[in-house]
Amino acid sequence: MRMTISDIARLANVSKSAVSIVLNDKPGVSRETRSRILAIIKKYNYNPSHLAKSLAARETKSIGLIIKEIDNPYFTKLMRGVYDACSQLGYSVLLGSSELSPVRETEIVNTLVSKRVDGLVISPLHSEEANFTYLSNLLNDNYPLVLLGTVTNYSTNVVDIDNTKAAYDAVTYLIQKGHTRIAHLAGPLWSGHGQKRLDGYQQALIDHKISIEKNYIVPVEPYTPDGYQAAKELFSKTIQHPTAVFCYNDLVAIGVINALTEMKIDVPEKVSVMGFDNIDFGMYVRIPLTTVQMPAYEIGKAGAKLLVKQINHSSMPLNEKVTLKHKIIERDSVFKHTSK
Amino acid sequence: MRMTISDIARLANVSKSAVSIVLNDKPGVSRETRSRILAIIKKYNYNPSHLAKSLAARETKSIGLIIKEIDNPYFTKLMRGVYDACSQLGYSVLLGSSELSPVRETEIVNTLVSKRVDGLVISPLHSEEANFTYLSNLLNDNYPLVLLGTVTNYSTNVVDIDNTKAAYDAVTYLIQKGHTRIAHLAGPLWSGHGQKRLDGYQQALIDHKISIEKNYIVPVEPYTPDGYQAAKELFSKTIQHPTAVFCYNDLVAIGVINALTEMKIDVPEKVSVMGFDNIDFGMYVRIPLTTVQMPAYEIGKAGAKLLVKQINHSSMPLNEKVTLKHKIIERDSVFKHTSK
């Protein structure tokens, strides 16, 4: 049977509290008693139950992380950021992934809360229903919380970049390269970033007196096969083809490049392609990808740090906004366009 | 303040045990009492503390997953497999990543055990020191455990593929394509798979009467820049160049392809490149990668399932071996070589 604190106390001829004090490195016990206790602990290889401690001390030293997709390079980086910050700060992380299901997202919140994580870092799903009941509840309970991505109408801790501005900058970059016919493969509703990037795209066109062409805006699921498919359709239509396509993310951009290559449309000579996220693989694809850097690792890290700060200052209102910087990464998929 | 089971009991005019029975869907309470209790629970939105339950019931319904690198496509897939199986079986997963440090690996095991996870799925680091003390301890305590990767001299539950055979098959494939000068960029010590794949490589050469060329075997870190670097060196040496290179993993293979492309050595016409793992991106790189499929998702899934089975049959000895199938994925990076 596993040893308990009482066993150690008995073995060391002291009370449980003395052992507890030693275990937690607190003052209040003489040097020699301490070392005697320590010796016993070592001798029996005693591993105290953090579970029992959590119940008594009302903190588990673990946080819950809820992402949308495990198997997605963006979230992987983000997860690493959260994990690194947490290990450094002495927290464990309970992993949750909604895999795009709002129902599961709520379920995960419930089980993580029932497991009494000290706080939650959530990359929230933006569903059509989008009632965010779980969010209201959490906020009502003043539950330590950090959102990785903005949810309108809810005031809480948020870490994000300025997606509208980032998309604006990307499109402006394309315009400066001489492009005027710029398509946008827009992100899905559930992303929350999709709408903002679309806004930035449109604003950039407007500000540069370029008319918005409806046919040039096509919403896609944010994966390579969807980008491929969308590009195939877009470039086989009998409309004037765009000379550049700004994609919701790198995965989509890779699909676009593949489709164009297959259609013998040279990238970037004929058509420039720009992605978003700056995933590691962007530099290894057929045509190294020009893209916008999303600091996923930093977002995760900042989010976890902010959460721990919130946990340690429970009186602090939940409304800190951290906006990280984006930047354009120039590689080979964008060409200087000289209009004929 | 958060509600407890006693609050609910009082409000429903019953005992705590009655509430407990209802919460756990157990028989022993009349239909009407049950519904009365349920009503109160619902009304107050009571969320029982799984933490307290865990302490009393001696099981946490969570397992620990220890991988080597979060930000690595192979482990991401594996993680997803573990996560999927666990959610399905009602377990939470506490994430741990050694990030290649044996010291951290042991620390993680300790904290996860102190948090009383019901079991551990570990992708063990093979360090030079490789004492595996933590493993001995776990085994001594008969702690529910599944290893994702074989550790020699320790009998426990293992899920893996036959790495030697897989490498053997890959090299045989290259030989059948007419190659005889085949290099191998071998994996690192910590992988555990590295040595086996090297063995398979050598055995395949021996069995086909091809002499083993020392210069053709170069150990690398399993990342793209390292593969790039190694290829640059290998192909600038004044030795007879290989016509094919079999890489420890896809990441390395991608680096090799980039290096060769840069050196104006056509892939696959001049030199064929073969990877290992079959990561998703393999099909999107410059030259779609021919590789060996490592069923990472299935390994994770099978590992978690086996662990839960072990947890539910604590008397069962820890020595089940599950060997999953590998297979060769033919794409464009291998060319039929016709010796001049």
Place this chain on the structure above:
DNA sequence: TTGAAAGCGCTAACAA
């Protein structure tokens, strides 16, 4: 079918 009571392995006043 129900309730009382002991206990899971700790922490944290409070007394001694």
Place this chain on the structure above:
DNA sequence: TTGTTAGCGCTTTCAA
């Protein structure tokens, strides 16, 4: 400096 005591919020006998 040390020990006693009463929880933390559940589960689980055991009686009623």
